[in-house]
Amino acid sequence: MIDIKKEIERDRRAFIKKVLGGSIAGSLLLVLPAGAVDIAEQIPGMREEKAVFTAKRFAFVVDITACIGCGSCCVADKAEYNVPDGHYRTWVERYIIDDHDNVFVDCPDGGLHGYIRAREGLPHPTRDTFFVPKLCNMCEKPSCVQVCPVGATYQTKDGFVLVDKTRCVGCSYCIQACPYSVRFISPATHTAEKCTWCYHRVRKGLLPACVEVCPVHARKFGDLNDKNSEVYKILHEPHVISVLKPDMGNKPALHYVGLRREVV
Template sequence: MNKPLENRPQSSRPVIDAGGDDARREFLRNFLAGTATATVLMVFGPGVAALAQGGSDSAPAGASGKAAPKHQFAYVINVNNCIGCGNCVRACKRENQVPSAVFRTWVERYVVTGEGMYVESPNGALEGFSQVNAGIREKATKSFTVPKMCNHCENPPCVQVCPVGATFKTKEGFVLVDPEHCLGCAYCVQACPYGARFINPVTHKSDKCTWCYHRVKNGKLPACVTVCPNKARLFGDLNDPESEVTQIFKDEAWMVLKPGMHTDPTCFYVGMPREVV
């Protein structure tokens, strides 16, 4: 999947004009929204006046998807630059107090041979990688390391399946978990095609990468981006023409993981070999 960046916001958040197909679609949308609203009002009682408003066009200021958000964050992983040092994994663990044996980010090493491939991520590459043994090294046709993490999808299946609204996508693109509302049912863990989510063994709640929301909100970069020594990890605002992530799109072909899942990740990969799943 290599669509131009400019298409992304339009394709996932249609701007609806009157007339033609779109008018029909809007009617259907409003109709469905109206039905849902009515149902909600009937079944779920008071306090939904806000929803009734939100369903129509008079959305509360700043809460609707219609007004373009100020920031539109994106993450870029440049596989060509990853050296597999594991600094990102360690920094993430430390920054977010991620318990052992679970990972908000991890790094995979691929060793491709004529017979097949060796893929591994020992302890998420917390300690980096040991050297490949001589036998496999001789057969290897190529080898590389790939960082993985939550893809902060435009159509996040995890958000869709959460039964209580304990995970959500913010206007600026962060997919977050509400630890005060999460049941720990793990349906989101099942729904994520990327293995990015886990049940935190200490808190017993769903957990995953937040793009270091607390850091970004304080004007910092995510911890993994901060410590990456070779610019394999970039983070920035697509609305800012000067940001590194915006620059990448000008001259590089990018990919996303598992495009067939149609989750529309906003974590983009540059230089991703086809072996990566």
């Protein structure tokens, strides 16, 4: 009698070898992206992730003018997801500008321990310092979804970009495609991992963990279709509000208040 499970697994391994070997990579974009979402939503292990907020449009707002670089958001994220050391689903960068307009960017330990010491060894006195939290931009047009050869990275109907670890083969295509460098291969599961805006919490009506713990309320999260929500009011007030790398065409749902020209 034929063992169906073994036959499927053998075909799957053969397919992966061809993808990683480059023999069929060139044709993947022609046959997979259009149906990737439907496939991913139906596969085992992800049925519980069906959209429940189809009438909502979530957005994330980070206020750079308020962030103090304390690292509380990074600590909460690491605790919530047991993020492996040396990897970060969210991190905080420090930007330093000296009196000669030189820009220096550092991010020791992803900002996990905060920035309690001034950076040493700079050639000129510091004129200005500010902090920029980074996380998944939850794009409306995510390039990571387009390049995934097995439909493991997908977009829910309520706009969240997620990864099905039961399907991911660790090929790293999504990591290369992401213009914001928010993905990594987990050393524990050997699958792609990234920030999910705490989708499991949002489904229960809770805020993302990093938003919950921010002591200065520099992180905001909510529904743009709700005119009474804080994010709606912020994005419709006269602030300097921008997204990262708008020319990439990904249409991020992560917005920054006070985003400066020095930020990359």
